[in-house]
Amino acid sequence: MAITATALSADLSATGLTMKVASGSGFPTAGASPVTPGYFVRVDREYMLAVSQPVSGVIKVAQRGYNGTFAESHDILAKVEVSALGSDFADPFAGSTTSMPPYQPAMQTIGEDYTFTLAEVASWGNQSRLFPITKATAAAITLVAPSKAQDGLEITFTSLTAAAHVITATTLLADAVTGSPHTTATFAAFIGASIRLQAQNGLWNVISAVVVPIT
Numbered sequence: 001m002a003i004t005a006t007a008l009s010a011d012l013s014a015t016g017l018t019m020k021v022a023s024g025s026g027f028p029t030a031g032a033s034p035v036t037p038g039y040f041v042r043v044d045r046e047y048m049l050a051v052s053q054p055v056s057g058v059i060k061v062a063q064r065g066y067n068g069t070f071a072e073s074h075d076i077l078a079k080v081e082v083s084a085l086g087s088d089f090a091d092p093f094a095g096s097t098t099s100m101p102p103y104q105p106a107m108q109t110i111g112e113d114y115t116f117t118l119a120e121v122a123s124w125g126n127q128s129r130l131f132p133i134t135k136a137t138a139a140a141i142t143l144v145a146p147s148k149a150q151d152g153l154e155i156t157f158t159s160l161t162a163a164a165h166v167i168t169a170t171t172l173l174a175d176a177v178t179g180s181p182h183t184t185a186t187f188a189a190f191i192g193a194s195i196r197l198q199a200q201n202g203l204w205n206v207i208s209a210v211v212v213p214i215t
Helices: 118-125
Strands: 002-007 018-020 039-044 046-055 058-066 079-083 129-133 138-141 154-159 166-174 183-185 192-201 203-210
Touching: 039 058, 166 192
Parallel strands: 129 154, 138 166, 166 203
Antiparallel strands: 002 079, 018 058, 039 046, 039 079, 046 058, 154 192, 166 183, 192 203
16 A cells, blocks of 8 residues: 545644545545544644545544544644555554654644644643644744743744745744844745744744744
8 A cells, every 4th residue: 555645625623533635535435334443644743543535525533643643733734644554654653552752843734824822832842843834825823932941942834835924923033133032034935944943031042044034
C-alpha cells in the first residue's frame, strides 16, 4: 500500500468524529460498510482511525488520538495522509504506543485567519510548535504573549503559499532593532517565508526570519 495525501475541507474539532476532506481517495470506499479496525490517518501530528466514507469526501472516524498521539483541533486545509497499512507510517510505527516526547515539536496547520488566546498559548507549555500556513490568500494571525513560565518555548511559522501573511503581536516581537519590541511581522509573498520566535520574559524574541520584516 501507499500513503494518499489530501487536505481538510472544513475545520475539525478536537473531539469531532466526522472529517471532511477534499478527496476521499485512499479512504474506505464511499458507501461501503465500515471496516475494522480502520485505515490509519495522520493530520498534523495526530493519528486516528477512519472506518467509513458514507458519502464522498465525508469520513467517519472511530478513534482520535490513536497510537499515543494527542487529539487536538485541526484547521481547514491541514494536510491529511491516509493508508490502509499502519506500517506505511514511520512515526510512530505500527503497534507502538508512544506519547510525543517534549523535544518533538507539535504541529498545527493554519488555513484561515486565526487569533490565538492566552489560554491556548498557555496550554502549549514548553513544547515547541510548528505552524505551516496553507491559506491561499494573506492570513491575518494574532499572537498573544507567552507566560514567563514558558521561557525557551520556540514556535515557527512557515508559509506554504505565495501570500503576504501578517502576524500581529502588539509590542511583543523583540527583534534587536531600535523601537523593539515591535508589533507586526509581514511575510513576503513567497513559499518558504518563515519566522522562528522564542518566548523569553513575556515577549517573543525573533530568532530568525526569512523574508519576514518586522515593524
